[in-house]
Amino acid sequence: MLEAKGINAFYSRKQVLFDTSISVKEGEKVILIGPNGAGKSTLLKTIVGLLAPTKGQIAFSGEDISSWSPQRRINSGIGYLLQNENIVPGLTVEENLLLGAYPIKGDLLKKRVEEVFEIFGFMKGRLKDRAGFLSGGERQALAVSMVLMKHPRLLLLDEPTAGLAPKAAQNILEHVKKAQDVIGVKAVCLVEHNLKLALEWASKVIVLVQGRVVFTSDTPELFINNPEELEKYFFE
């Protein structure tokens, strides 16, 4: 479904990704882990087009999207949740949802909003509230909902549980799972620091260290009770 091959990316003169390759197949729930500064968020940014790689190729659903604008990538079925500033605090919850849905209008828009209520029930009573006044968990739920409004086939989530209490974090991941059923998301790739939580949820784990993929496994459940087996890669 998604194939990123041999990606090199820089911030100014500092190289962050070194010939990095990952693939996400339909039905997979991938977690991307690694120490701070490993390039996890940068890789997602590169896939979605917010950062231009100096080398490499990105294919989505069999099409080379390397030269596409972020807008075209998003509208072709990639949903991307930013790590920070992923809602507009000055707008209401409803206005944020409409932004996520743009350019969808009319009955289809109403249907999409109803689907969001099905996943995050609390939002129904908060539509007219200013998004800036939501709690941390509610904000993340709104941010995920905004990404879901366009019915992405692939979800790229950059630390959706960052800064949340363990219960709220688990709640978000459960709702992402629910979103896969309700709106038919085909695959998810998640950057996550809470290893135990993510390993219980994932079907594939990729370890990224200093901009390079150092380990991949299709059996993340093997590491649930001993996540230190994965963390050892962080320090090698």
Next chain:
Amino acid sequence: MILLSQLLLNALVNAAIFSLLAVGFGLIYRSMRFFYIAYGAVYVIASYAVVAAMQISGFPLYLSIGAGVFLGVLAGVLMDRTVYLPLERSGATPGVLLIASLGLYILAVNAVALIFGNEVKILSRGIEPSFSLGPLVITRMQVIQFLVGWILVTGFWLIIRKNTLMKGIWAMGETPNLVTALGLPCGLMRLLVFALSSVFAGVASLVTALDVGIDPHVGMHALLIGAVAVIVGGVDVYWGWIGGASLLALLQGMAVWQFSSRWNDLITFGILIITLLFRPQGLFSPRKRREER
């Protein structure tokens, strides 16, 4: 008392023009987050386009007004495409954009002065018809200024409320990466911001120039009125811009009543400094969570 009422009526008309200036400036300051000094150049170019159309090409007034607004929009959009956008793509800071904007303003004003001269150009000749409201008097041009100003700023507010793309433009200043990450048409939104800002500058310029004429150096005054109104009212709230503009117009009217119109700039900058000292988020800014500030 009659004098005070007359000055309040005049302030209401000025508030309409100041609001146009504030909305035009605020659109760019809010969504692009840089201090758009060349806004003053767009203001000047729009009216001088009318001068050129009427006095050189012999166009009728209504066609000349259309040409003025169109050329103002063209100037604003071209400035973005040729200067700001390339600078932003090369990673320029807001400070660099401000200096570039100042450069564009000086360039445009000097070019206009070179072509048309430094003296005031009068666009409408003869005595302006006036109407009596009891003891108060209002000219036809003031009625036009009042109606055009308030209809445009209210109409634009209704569009912002209903149009999702406009909400995207509003969001650009707060969360620029999010707007891109949601797949919104950022290029089109940027174009719209500069075009709409120029429309407001152009219209404000024309309704003023048709009343009192235009000279190449009034752009800076218009820019300052727009900028101070936005900062005083609150950058993040549309009606704050209008509130700031109205407050400025009212206080300037009061200054004329008590002192002289020569002190208007003192009022403008006095209220700016007082606001920045005691309520830097603006007088009409909404309550925010601490992490949002």
